[in-house]
Amino acid sequence: MSELVLKTEKLDKVYKLGGRKVRALSDVNLQVKKGDFISIMGPSGSGKTTLLNMLGCLDKPTYGKVILDGVDITKVPEKSLYKIRRHKVGFIFQTFNLMPYLNSIENVELPMEGTKKSKDEKMKRARELLKMVGLSEREEHRPHRLSAGEQQRVAIARALANNPAIVLADEPTGNLDSKTGYEIVRLMGKLSTDQGTTIVVVTHDSHVASHAGRILFLYDGRLKPQERRGTHLMGKLACPNCRKEIQPDDTFCPRCGKKL
Amino acid sequence: MRRDDKTTVKEVYYLGVLTRAFRNVSRRKIRVLLVVIALGFSMAIMISIPSGIVANQTATQRLTENYNELINNMQEEINATLTLIEISPSSGFRFGPMPGPGGSESYLDESIISDIESISGVKDVVPFLEKSEGTNETVERFGRAFTFLRPDYTIMGVPLNSSLINNYSILPTNITDGINLKEGDSGVVLLGLNNTEYFGAGVGDTVNILGSDFIVVGVHGASGFREAIVLYMNISDAQMITDLLGKISRLDVYAEDQSDVDGIASTIGAEYPELSVTTASERLSRLQNMQDMYQNTLQNAESTIGQTQTTAFQEIIVALIAASLIVFFTMLYTVRERTKEIGILKAIGFSNWNVMSQFMLEAILISLIAGVVGIVIGSIGAPTLTSLLLPHISMFGTRGGPGSFQGYTNPEVPGAPGSQVATAAPAPQTMLLAFGVAALLGALGSLYPAWRASRTSPMEALRYE
Numbered sequence: 001m002s003e004l005v006l007k008t009e010k011l012d013k014v015y016k017l018g019g020r021k022v023r024a025l026s027d028v029n030l031q032v033k034k035g036d037f038i039s040i041m042g043p044s045g046s047g048k049t050t051l052l053n054m055l056g057c058l059d060k061p062t063y064g065k066v067i068l069d070g071v072d073i074t075k076v077p078e079k080s081l082y083k084i085r086r087h088k089v090g091f092i093f094q095t096f097n098l099m100p101y102l103n104s105i106e107n108v109e110l111p112m113e114g115t116k117k118s119k120d121e122k123m124k125r126a127r128e129l130l131k132m133v134g135l136s137e138r139e140e141h142r143p144h145r146l147s148a149g150e151q152q153r154v155a156i157a158r159a160l161a162n163n164p165a166i167v168l169a170d171e172p173t174g175n176l177d178s179k180t181g182y183e184i185v186r187l188m189g190k191l192s193t194d195q196g197t198t199i200v201v202v203t204h205d206s207h208v209a210s211h212a213g214r215i216l217f218l219y220d221g222r223l224k225p226q227e228r229r230g231t232h233l234m235g236k237l238a239c240p241n242c243r244k245e246i247q248p249d250d251t252f253c254p255r256c257g258k259k260l
Numbered sequence: 261m262r263r264d265d266k267t268t269v270k271e272v273y274y275l276g277v278l279t280r281a282f283r284n285v286s287r288r289k290i291r292v293l294l295v296v297i298a299l300g301f302s303m304a305i306m307i308s309i310p311s312g313i314v315a316n317q318t319a320t321q322r323l324t325e326n327y328n329e330l331i332n333n334m335q336e337e338i339n340a341t342l343t344l345i346e347i348s349p350s351s352g353f354r355f356g357p358m359p360g361p362g363g364s365e366s367y368l369d370e371s372i373i374s375d376i377e378s379i380s381g382v383k384d385v386v387p388f389l390e391k392s393e394g395t396n397e398t399v400e401r402f403g404r405a406f407t408f409l410r411p412d413y414t415i416m417g418v419p420l421n422s423s424l425i426n427n428y429s430i431l432p433t434n435i436t437d438g439i440n441l442k443e444g445d446s447g448v449v450l451l452g453l454n455n456t457e458y459f460g461a462g463v464g465d466t467v468n469i470l471g472s473d474f475i476v477v478g479v480h481g482a483s484g485f486r487e488a489i490v491l492y493m494n495i496s497d498a499q500m501i502t503d504l505l506g507k508i509s510r511l512d513v514y515a516e517d518q519s520d521v522d523g524i525a526s527t528i529g530a531e532y533p534e535l536s537v538t539t540a541s542e543r544l545s546r547l548q549n550m551q552d553m554y555q556n557t558l559q560n561a562e563s564t565i566g567q568t569q570t571t572a573f574q575e576i577i578v579a580l581i582a583a584s585l586i587v588f589f590t591m592l593y594t595v596r597e598r599t600k601e602i603g604i605l606k607a608i609g610f611s612n613w614n615v616m617s618q619f620m621l622e623a624i625l626i627s628l629i630a631g632v633v634g635i636v637i638g639s640i641g642a643p644t645l646t647s648l649l650l651p652h653i654s655m656f657g658t659r660g661g662p663g664s665f666q667g668y669t670n671p672e673v674p675g676a677p678g679s680q681v682a683t684a685a686p687a688p689q690t691m692l693l694a695f696g697v698a699a700l701l702g703a704l705g706s707l708y709p710a711w712r713a714s715r716t717s718p719m720e721a722l723r724y725e
Contacts, residue, residue: 059719079612082606082609085607090608091607097604097722113610113614114610114611114614
């Protein structure tokens with residue numbers, strides 16, 4: 001399991017906001033192996049979504065490379081990017097973003113449109129995926145007749161439709177209650193372990209993060225090299241000893257003085 | 261189990277796009293309905309105008325033919341009666357050689373017949389007594405009141421003398437029922453087609469005319485509105501019942517030879533300056549005037565048609581532009597409204613072309629529905645639409661022109677005054693064309709909005725709420 005699926009090199013993103021330059025990402029070096037379940041945490045405005053957009057070919061970095069499944073996607077011309085998005089990336093959104101006028105099975109079939117699969121193959125694949133997320137009974141239901149959790153399951157099935165190299169999830173539990181959110185995270189964890197799906201989740205919910213194999217922290221556009229430092233409590237980083245809040249930069253706990 | 265990088269995915273379309281287009285169109289019913297109605301009217305205009313033009317051309321052609329026939333008939337009649345001099349009181353109104361209601365109120369004394377017969381070169385003199393019976397009607401026009409007689413029937417008293425009725429055109433020739441009047445008939449009448457309705461009588465019945473009973477011997481088939489109400493009887497009977505004993509309303513004087521005509525006419529003119537004397541040459545020149553007038557009218561009609569075509573062309577262009585603008589703004593609004601959806605579609609791997617074709621397909625679908633509606637509106641409403649949009653072809657321009665007698669218009673009379681509003685149902689080819697144009701409009705109008713949709717950055721679009 002050492003095959004690299006995703007790699008970023010010196011990723012920089014500079015926005016121009018009202019004539020002022022804002023550095024959203026700076027020198028981000030990230031490596032994701034096949035089957036990894038990675039969680040990226042950080043406060044609002046730290047650049048989590050920017051990074052995810054970069055990984056999912058929705059945005060281009062100012063400097064640096066994004067190598068996805070062996071292809072430097074920053075070099076792919078805009079008009080061919082859809083092929084990468086279609087075949088290599090699966091997106092899971094905070095607001096589910098299902099098409100309201102399509103039922104579950106049609107929503108899952110949607111990313112397969114324009115691929116070589118026959119209608120029957122698409123249908124079969126969509127059924128399989130819905131079964132995997134536990135929604136076999138809900139194939140004909142449109143989103144408004146599904147609960148929030150069920151909608152997110154359909155969205156997960158849709159993300160997996162074209163068997164992508166990587167699944168990117170942006171706050172997948174943000175619009176769910178904690179119990180449903182937990183189920184969704186468990187489902188993603190199960191996909192990672194059972195199917196070997198590579199998943200990158202952006203969240204500020206430590207509960208979600210705790211399911212991941214690796215947790216990365218993003219502060220002011222910089223990815224902190226420390227991984228698995230401290231524990232997570234109520235969405236915050238805490239000293240494993242005294243359980244008080246610590247900063248990711250801290251080497252020693254400011255309260256109990258224990259080395260982190 | 262990952263896909264090979266180099267795999268180039270060929271774009272293959274399944275029913276998916278079309279199904280989604282249908283669902284999207286049906287999702288916003290009210291909007292689609294409004295757009296379809298607006299577009300439908302433009303389509304209706306497009307399909308009904310060309311048919312209107314064709315109908316106008318046909319109408320003009322028919323009128324031309326009618327005029328030519330009328331002129332030819334009159335020419336023939338004049339040629340056949342080269343020795344005829346028509347005499348009537350000059351206040352009398354006569355139009356052409358046809359017997360008519362005239363409106364003549366003044367009569368001549370019978371004694372004039374023998375006076376004229378004594379002029380050298382005169383072969384025969386045929387007196388007529390013509391009197392219309394009906395109701396007086398007053399019409400207010402230009403602030404003044406005009407009174408005219410709306411005749412129920414016209415009594416035509418003719419001399420029933422075999423040497424006259426056999427040689428000259430005195431009695432109608434086309435008898436549709438019964439027999440014609442003959443020498444010495446008295447107490448009998450030959451009815452016109454409309455008289456049979458008015459009196460409710462046919463051949464063999466007795467009709468009461470101005471208090472006297474007459475037996476109907478026949479019915480003549482003259483169909484013009486003036487001729488169909490003329491009933492013929494012996495001139496002495498006519499004088500009796502109309503209380504015009506010894507009076508006549510006009511005379512036809514026949515010369516021995518064509519060379520005598522001018523001499524006779526000038527003698528009569530000198531002796532009776534109050535009479536209007538008309539010879540064949542005058543009738544010819546009158547005919548010439550009439551022909552000139554018809555030519556002018558036809559030229560006017562043709563230029564009106566030219567004008568009509570220009571107007572129609574402009575109207576079609578306006579309708580086309582309006583239709584594509586409707587599609588344009590609707591789709592622009594739709595694209596804006598569905599920005600988020602576009603973002604999602606692009607994020608999950610839709611190409612620019614996928615997105616663009618999706619929106620264009622929806623626009624074409626709406627336009628095709630509008631095309632059907634347009635064809636329906638166009639087929640039902642073509643006459644109304646054309647008469648609203650196209651200038652009418654008015655053969656005599658304004659009312660009261662030559663030959664038009666206010667209150668008397670009959671479309672069956674060739675060259676009758678009045679305006680023609682020519683209309684026709686759209687041809688199947690036009691409908692088919694309209695359908696094609698509808699699809700084209702949908703594609704054209706949605707080109708830019710769909711292109712804009714396809715260019716939307718998925719990242720920006722996803723943020724859009």
